[in-house]
Amino acid sequence: MADSRAFFSSDAHQHRRPRLLMRQRITANLRAFFANEDFIEVETPALQASPGNEAHLHAFTTHFLDNDLSQRPLYLHTSPEFACKKLMAAGESRIVNFARVYRNRERSPLHHPEFTLVEWYRAHAGYETLMADCAALLREAATTAGVTKLRYRGKEADPFLELERISVADAFQHYVGIDLLATIPDDPLAPPDRDALAKAASDAGVRIIADDTWSDVFSHVLNQKIEPFLGEGRGTILDAYPAHEAALARRNPADPRLSERFELFVCGVELANGFGELTDPAEQRRRFMLEMDEKERIYNERYPLDEALLALLPAMPPTSGIALGLDRLIMLATDAHRIEDVLWAPLIIPGAST
Numbered sequence: 001m002a003d004s005r006a007f008f009s010s011d012a013h014q015h016r017r018p019r020l021l022m023r024q025r026i027t028a029n030l031r032a033f034f035a036n037e038d039f040i041e042v043e044t045p046a047l048q049a050s051p052g053n054e055a056h057l058h059a060f061t062t063h064f065l066d067n068d069l070s071q072r073p074l075y076l077h078t079s080p081e082f083a084c085k086k087l088m089a090a091g092e093s094r095i096v097n098f099a100r101v102y103r104n105r106e107r108s109p110l111h112h113p114e115f116t117l118v119e120w121y122r123a124h125a126g127y128e129t130l131m132a133d134c135a136a137l138l139r140e141a142a143t144t145a146g147v148t149k150l151r152y153r154g155k156e157a158d159p160f161l162e163l164e165r166i167s168v169a170d171a172f173q174h175y176v177g178i179d180l181l182a183t184i185p186d187d188p189l190a191p192p193d194r195d196a197l198a199k200a201a202s203d204a205g206v207r208i209i210a211d212d213t214w215s216d217v218f219s220h221v222l223n224q225k226i227e228p229f230l231g232e233g234r235g236t237i238l239d240a241y242p243a244h245e246a247a248l249a250r251r252n253p254a255d256p257r258l259s260e261r262f263e264l265f266v267c268g269v270e271l272a273n274g275f276g277e278l279t280d281p282a283e284q285r286r287r288f289m290l291e292m293d294e295k296e297r298i299y300n301e302r303y304p305l306d307e308a309l310l311a312l313l314p315a316m317p318p319t320s321g322i323a324l325g326l327d328r329l330i331m332l333a334t335d336a337h338r339i340e341d342v343l344w345a346p347l348i349i350p351g352a353s354t
Helices: 010-036 081-089 128-145 168-176 194-203 214-229 281-299 307-315 326-334
Strands: 060-065 071-076 094-102 114-123 150-152 155-157 164-167 236-239 255-259 261-266 269-276 319-325
Touching (some): 010 128, 010 326, 081 094, 114 128, 114 326, 128 150, 128 269, 128 319, 128 326, 164 168, 168 214, 168 236, 194 214, 269 326, 319 326
Parallel strands (some): 164 236
Antiparallel strands (some): 060 071, 094 114, 114 319, 150 155, 261 269, 269 319
16 A cells, blocks of 8 residues: 655655655756757647547546536646647657656556656657667766666666667567567558467467457567567667557558567666657558557547647658656666656555555
């Protein structure tokens, strides 16, 4: 059960305070990094008409009371992505947002209902540029903290080494012995082969249930057999996600089965998620609808689409964008074992487990 004394007694606070002061220094130096790269820091509202349209992200819901006393649903955003893309469509070329974001149904040593994302966008830049940004931010955080290794629960990574880069398909082959691409048809609109992937995963020791979709099986394998081993020794870029697992990313021009999406892992911790951004409004609408259909199937709920975003997408230049978990980066730089150790005032929900 959550207990305020665990964080706010004088002794407990003094124990956490060195990490909190380091949080302040790291955040300030990350802001300086972006300023030196000619980014404009923007602020976007947390309240949105649509909180995001990913099937497995859950928002906090509230209502706006209009002058005529009619209620309109609003949501605390799960990321500042939609608002940032509108700014890119309006003419900005490099923006960064240190955004407080909110996700329901999330609590673990690495998850907190309210946390901070550093989200940034570069117009007319390939998504590989974001990989270089990630490497620079790892170095910046470690240098600020005065450490030569990033750490999490006994695992270490050298932030000054070049990042490892491995495709999702190669990771499936290397860690699990699964030919992932054999389960994805060449036709980008055709469904992937759920049964083939389920059999391969089951043969590898992953528990599969009857109503698991291809995406479910994909996630089980990734979460159980691959992600825990990424980012040991050095950070790892897990690149070229299947297009079915990248609702907001451009397809890979060389292989439409794949996308311009990558994730950064350090010490087995997912730290960042980057894209070559999709700007085709019809395709984006189709993908959002598929995500919301899946959300309704599993959770019996769906969120509205952001029609303003879809209308503005054609005006957005070729853009790459990424979100990095600031709290997790600070955890790695200060060897913290739980996210509450690097939050000034962790959320206490009476009676809830932590």
